[in-house]
Every structure is written in structure tokens, then in C-alpha cells.
Amino acid sequence: MAKSICLFNHKGGVSKTTTAFNLGWSLADMGKKTLIVDLDSQCNLTGIVLGFEAVGDDKLDAFYKSRDNLTMKPIVEALIDGTAPRTFMETDKGKLLSTKHNNLFLLPGYINVADLDAQISVSLKIASGIPATRNIPGNLPKILQEIAAANKIDYMLYDLSPNVGGLNEVALMSSDYFIVPTSPDYFCLQAVGSLEKNIMKWHREIERFREDNQFDPASFPIKNRPKFIGAIQQRYRPRNERPAKSFREWIDLIRENIDSKLVPSLESIGCVIPRAKLEQALKGTNLKPYDLEQVPDFNSLIAISQKLSKPIFALTDEDIGQVGNIQETMTENRDKFAALFKELAQRVVVLTSH
Ligand SMILES: Nc1ncnc2c1ncn2[C@@H]1O[C@H](COP(=O)(O)OP(=O)(O)OP(=O)(O)O)[C@@H](O)[C@H]1O
Ligand SMILES: [Mg+2]
Numbered sequence: 001m002a003k004s005i006c007l008f009n010h011k012g013g014v015s016k017t018t019t020a021f022n023l024g025w026s027l028a029d030m031g032k033k034t035l036i037v038d039l040d041s042q043c044n045l046t047g048i049v050l051g052f053e054a055v056g057d058d059k060l061d062a063f064y065k066s067r068d069n070l071t072m073k074p075i076v077e078a079l080i081d082g083t084a085p086r087t088f089m090e091t092d093k094g095k096l097l098s099t100k101h102n103n104l105f106l107l108p109g110y111i112n113v114a115d116l117d118a119q120i121s122v123s124l125k126i127a128s129g130i131p132a133t134r135n136i137p138g139n140l141p142k143i144l145q146e147i148a149a150a151n152k153i154d155y156m157l158y159d160l161s162p163n164v165g166g167l168n169e170v171a172l173m174s175s176d177y178f179i180v181p182t183s184p185d186y187f188c189l190q191a192v193g194s195l196e197k198n199i200m201k202w203h204r205e206i207e208r209f210r211e212d213n214q215f216d217p218a219s220f221p222i223k224n225r226p227k228f229i230g231a232i233q234q235r236y237r238p239r240n241e242r243p244a245k246s247f248r249e250w251i252d253l254i255r256e257n258i259d260s261k262l263v264p265s266l267e268s269i270g271c272v273i274p275r276a277k278l279e280q281a282l283k284g285t286n287l288k289p290y291d292l293e294q295v296p297d298f299n300s301l302i303a304i305s306q307k308l309s310k311p312i313f314a315l316t317d318e319d320i321g322q323v324g325n326i327q328e329t330m331t332e333n334r335d336k337f338a339a340l341f342k343e344l345a346q347r348v349v350v351l352t353s354h
Contacts (some may be wrong), residue, residue, distance in 0.1 A: 002035070002148035003352050004141075004156040006226065007170055008258055010198065011191035012162035013235040014055035015181045015295070018046040019029035020159035020301075022112045022311040023179075026345035030104035032154040035096065037074065037144065038109030039160035044337070046108040049067065049099050051309050052295055060111070070094030072110035075143055079085055080119055082132060085142040096151055100310055105162040109149070110272060112246040113167065116140070117197070120166030122211050134213050137166070141221040145295045155352075174222040177273075177352055180231045180258075184243070184250035192257040196265050203269050229351045230292025232344075238296040242286065258290050283346045292351075301330060 007016040007023075026035040028185070038045040048225055050063065063128055064073055070092065077086045083132065120140070123133035148156050158167050158175060172178060182188045206224045217224075233254065236247035243297065250292040266272040278289045289292065298305070301312040301320075308319055313334055320330050 002145065002153040002156045003177065004148075004158065004175040005142070005348070006158045006160060006175040007171055007181055007230075008158075008160045008168065008182045009182055009188075009191060010164050010168075010195060011182070014183045014188060015232070016162075017048070017159050018044055018232070019179070019181050019232060019295075022313070022341055023345060023348065024155075024157050025099075025101050025311045025314060026324060026341040027155050027177055027348065028101045029342070030101065030110060030345055030349065032349070033103050033105075033152060034155045034157065034160060035105045035107060035148060035153045036153070036157045037107040039113060039158050039167065041111050041114045041237050042161065043111060045159045046164055049097070049309055050327050051108045051307075053339075058301050063108075064110075068095045070093055072113050072149065075108055075140075076113055076116055078143070079116060079136055079139055084135075085139055085146050086315070088143055089146050096147075099213050101314075102254075104149070105153070107144075114161075114163075114165070115175050116167045117163070117165035123272065124165075124169070124205055133327040137170045138215065138221045140167075140170050145221065148158065153341055164198050169184060169205070170222060172199070172226055173202050173206050173224050175226045176223075178226045179229055179348075181231055182231050182254055183235045183354035184233060184247045184254065186250070186273055189250065189257060191253050192262055196262045199271070200265055200269070203213070203271070209354065228263070228266050228290065230278060230327065232257070232292050233294045235297050236294070243294065243296070247312065251291075253332065255288065255291055267349075270312045277351060281350050292347065293340065295337075295340065299333070301333060301337070305308045311337075311341070323347045 006022045022037050024034045027034045036045060037215060064071060074092055097105055097108055119133065120137050123136045144156065158171050160171055205222060206222055210220055233251050236243040236251065238244065263272055275289050280291065298312050301315065304319060305312040305314055308315065315334055317331055320327060320334065322330055
């Protein structure tokens, strides 16, 4: 079965989407067949893969109409119509969209994916009284798992919006693992507390929903046990190969808060990987649990990367296209990012193995 990993933080703009794409590519580099799933109505992940010109409203619409690719659109429609996942798989002949990496595939987003929010929230709250909607929450992960199985996917990465609606609740609580991208500032520190409260609330809500509807926890697709594998601190300015002092202070504070507030709560509901396992995986680095990686600012490489629908570390010298010192600095940075993302992907594989 494909391993599913959510990239989630309800703080916006912390690199959830960028990390889904980069980590997906790096896992694909390791020979893992990877599916990145765009569950955000902003469709940024879809934009990265298709190229930004393709994502103007009209053009995205044309993409849905003219291509026989599988997208979130028919999935959302099937879920709302109450189509069974099996029936959906038998009738939808859409293929997974390829990317520039032959092991990496995209399930493109849908601007109205948030329609699911209201539907799922209603069914989670009152479903025991309305049999027609009680299957919607479980059918979302079921369809995604069936798609993964039909395509022999090893890893599915879910790119979520920063909302705390029903869609994200089900995506997160049904996934096997989750990663919290974060950036070194006060707002992200604030977000740790509310992230903890939300996950605890979601856990209780799913537990009650399963009981009220007498779903068998062993076979129900929302396992309610997503395991936190760590935070990725992003976008700091480096100095001497480590975060500059002002960023380091925020990084340390956020880590301490995750450690003292989020992790103990997650432990109480079985939603975190063991600390010793992470410590083992971080051996020989400057990182401490529950940091999974630290990613400095991409600077000007990001602009080229977005234009070419490739991660910064996959850019060739030709793609970078500068001369002299600028080229030298940029290719050097590219190589550092390549090593960093390779290490991150290897760590993720180790941490998600039993
Ligand atoms: N390490 C980085 N260095 C520089 N820029 C970055 C880095 N990571 C992400 N960015 C940029 O920061 C912006 C926000 O990133 P991204 O869209 O991935 O965040 P997000 O968490 O998915 O946002 P949202 O909450 O809106 O979905 C983008 O313009 C992206 O290119
Ligand atoms: Mg995003």
C-alpha cells in the first residue's frame, strides 16, 4: 500500500507546496514512484507542474476539458454524488499526469475542491442521522488509496491548504504520516499552539464519528493515527553554513514549542514517531528532534525553478544560464540544495519504514 504523507501547517506561505514538489521529486530520484496530490483550491502545486501560464482561470478550465487526465474535479464530484470508490475506479479512465521526472506524478487540484469542506464537516457532525452522507469522509482517502494502488505508487504526498476545514481534517487524519513546514518567525511560533488544539479536536471528532456510525476502526480508511515525523524549518538566511543568529533564535523557540506542546499531545493519541527513531536518523547532523530538516532561502534560484517546473536542485548549469561569479555561486547553491534534499528524502524513507 502507498505510504501517504501530509504537508500541513495552518500557517499560510510556509512552503507546504514547494516542499511537496521538492520532496516528491527527491523521493522519485530514489526510485520511489511518487504521487503528489494537490488538495488546495489555490492549485499552486498544479501551477508548478503545469507551468504558471497554464493556471489562469480559463486555461486551467481548458486543461480539464481537453485532457483525459485524472484530476481532483471528478473525484470531488464523485464524492459529493455518493459514487462508490470502486465504481469511480471502474468508470473514470483518466491517467495520472506526468511531470518532468519520470517517477513523479501529479493529481492536479480543482478550484472548487473546498466544496468538500462543507460536505465533510456536515457528515462528520451529523452523519449518524443522514446515511446518504456518512460515507463521504471515508471515501476520500479510499479513492486516493485505490488510485495509488492501481498505479503502483510508493509514496503519496498531500499538499494541503492552510485551512482547518473538513477536507484537511480527513486528509490529515487518514494519512500515515505528516510533516509540518514552518518558517522562523513569530507567526509560526503562534501557529504551534493552535495546530496542537486542532489536531486534538480532529482526533476526538473522527473517533466519535467512527463510533456513532459503527465503522470498524481496523478497516475504516480514516485511521486517525497520522504520525508526525518532524518540522521543516524553511527560508532562513544562512551564515557560515548555519542559520544566522536572528533566525536561529526563532528556529530554537519553534522547536522547543513543538517539543513541549505539540509532541506530548500527539504522543497521548499515538500520533508521533518515537523520538529515538528520529534521533537515530539525525545522527551526525546539527538537527535535534523534532526538526526533520532546515532549508535556507532559495534566493534567485526559485524564480528559475518555477519558470521551468523543476525543483531548484534539478536545474542544470544551462537552466541557470548565468556567467562568471554569479553562475558559480548559483551552481554551488544548487549543489548544496541537491545534497540537502537527497538527505531529507533518505531520512523520510527511513522514518516511514516499519
Ligand atoms: N526555501 C525557500 N526559499 C525561498 N522561497 C521559498 C522557499 N520555500 C518556499 N518559498 C517561496 O515562498 C512562497 C510560499 O511558498 P509555498 O507556496 O510553497 O507555501 P505554502 O505553505 O504552500 O503556502 P499556502 O499556505 O498559500 O499554500 C512561494 O513564493 C515560494 O516560492
Ligand atoms: Mg500551498
